[in-house]
Amino acid sequence: MRPVVWGPFVFAAASAVFACGSGDTPPSKGNYTVEFPSTEAAVATDFVQILVFDVDPAKRAEICDELVASRITDPDNVKPIQPPAEANICEMRAGRKPVVIPYGEHAIVAVAQRMDGDQRKDFLIGCAIMTIGEGDAPLPIPLRPVAVDATIPSTKCPSVGEYCDGKC
Numbered sequence: 001m002r003p004v005v006w007g008p009f010v011f012a013a014a015s016a017v018f019a020c021g022s023g024d025t026p027p028s029k030g031n032y033t034v035e036f037p038s039t040e041a042a043v044a045t046d047f048v049q050i051l052v053f054d055v056d057p058a059k060r061a062e063i064c065d066e067l068v069a070s071r072i073t074d075p076d077n078v079k080p081i082q083p084p085a086e087a088n089i090c091e092m093r094a095g096r097k098p099v100v101i102p103y104g105e106h107a108i109v110a111v112a113q114r115m116d117g118d119q120r121k122d123f124l125i126g127c128a129i130m131t132i133g134e135g136d137a138p139l140p141i142p143l144r145p146v147a148v149d150a151t152i153p154s155t156k157c158p159s160v161g162e163y164c165d166g167k168c
Contacts, residue, residue: 031137
């Protein structure tokens with residue numbers, strides 16, 4: 001069974017919509033879902049970055065594959081529409097660091113990272129195209145290792161919750 005970690009986000013309507021209204025319209029709230037390949041993979045993750053990209057309808061079919069490949073081969077060239085949001089796995093689970101995602105169709109990339117000395121290394125990555133509106137994100141973002149030879153360390157934690165609660 002794949003462990004699932006939920007993260008909060010705030011959907012923001014386009015600024016033109018706010019300009020036409022009273023300006024006091026609050027953004028809507030919801031949750032996004034990140035699916036890790038295993039509990040071990042989730043527990044081994046130090047940080048998760050959420051990157052949001054606009055979707056060109058002409059490239060919709062291949063955008064996720066292109067974004068994932070670009071992130072793996074040349075991460076400095078991947079330009080999301082806003083700065084990446086990030087949290088550690090326990091902050092995500094507890095809903096402490098919401099992500100602001102504009103309304104509309106977006107490719108949402110989740111990147112799980114591990115510390116290697118004093119540097120972060122991408123460990124797992126996933127992408128989903130979804131239309132964001134009020135309520136929860138309609139699709140999960142399934143993660144997979146960035147390399148076929150990636151090693152996922154074992155853990156004695158039976159769940160992410162027990163890991164975050166310091167029970168293992």
